[in-house]
Amino acid sequence: xxxxxxxxxxxxxxxxxxxxxxxxxxxxxxxxxxxxxxxxxxxxxxxxxxxxxxxxxxxxxxxxxxxxxxxxxxxxxxxxxxxxxxxxxxxxxxxxxxxxxxxxxxxxxxxxxxxxxxxxxxxxxxxxxxxxxxxxxxxxxxxxxxxxxxxxxxxxxxxxxxxxxxxxxxxxxxxxxxxxxxxxxxxxxxxxxxxxxxxxxxxxxxxxxxx
Amino acid sequence: xxxxxxxxxxxxxxxxxxxxxxxxxxxxxxxxxxxxxxxx
Numbered sequence: 001x002x003x004x005x006x007x008x009x010x011x012x013x014x015x016x017x018x019x020x021x022x023x024x025x026x027x028x029x030x031x032x033x034x035x036x037x038x039x040x041x042x043x044x045x046x047x048x049x050x051x052x053x054x055x056x057x058x059x060x061x062x063x064x065x066x067x068x069x070x071x072x073x074x075x076x077x078x079x080x081x082x083x084x085x086x087x088x089x090x091x092x093x094x095x096x097x098x099x100x101x102x103x104x105x106x107x108x109x110x111x112x113x114x115x116x117x118x119x120x121x122x123x124x125x126x127x128x129x130x131x132x133x134x135x136x137x138x139x140x141x142x143x144x145x146x147x148x149x150x151x152x153x154x155x156x157x158x159x160x161x162x163x164x165x166x167x168x169x170x171x172x173x174x175x176x177x178x179x180x181x182x183x184x185x186x187x188x189x190x191x192x193x194x195x196x197x198x199x200x201x202x203x204x205x206x207x208x209x210x211x
Numbered sequence: 212x213x214x215x216x217x218x219x220x221x222x223x224x225x226x227x228x229x230x231x232x233x234x235x236x237x238x239x240x241x242x243x244x245x246x247x248x249x250x251x
Contacts, residue, residue: 032228093242
């Protein structure tokens, strides 16, 4: 991740640190190969603690914390390669503004039921324990149930894909495969959640005329 | 999400790649840019 290194070099005299936090249910062993060329401290959040607290449903994200320990920026879909994102951080580092909101929207999940989201979080944590004990199928069952409760959560969705199909994530990530996988899964989930809207021809948006 | 602007960051403690426990408290008093990512 050269962009980060370059950015840090340019601004490191401003009393700031970069902390990399990797999310992976399987922890350090899985993350290490990807963090090798990173000169920053990398921590592992294997239970989605940060994501669940701040409402992140996808990565990559950034949180900027000022010297008083308060949030000056929180951005789902942050990229150091994007000029507007980079410039926002520079403004914060230079103390030009106390807080910044970035206007671009990376992902708008549809509203989730609070209790269902909480149950999904619990299932995720249970899945992690199963995986630690080598009970992969039990873990996947919990994750499959979690995605039904929090269908917009890509941290859960993609983690399942990675466990089932690690080969799709080696080297260049197979985006087409992911799109197809998402489409298939969304249809399956709609059938389970709203069977009256689905037939063997696929699912229909409620209120529209069936062909 | 923007309702968290101006609030204190939550107290978290995670392990680094060598298994050491690191707390967000260790970074108090510095500007900190946290970058969250995944290998997938």
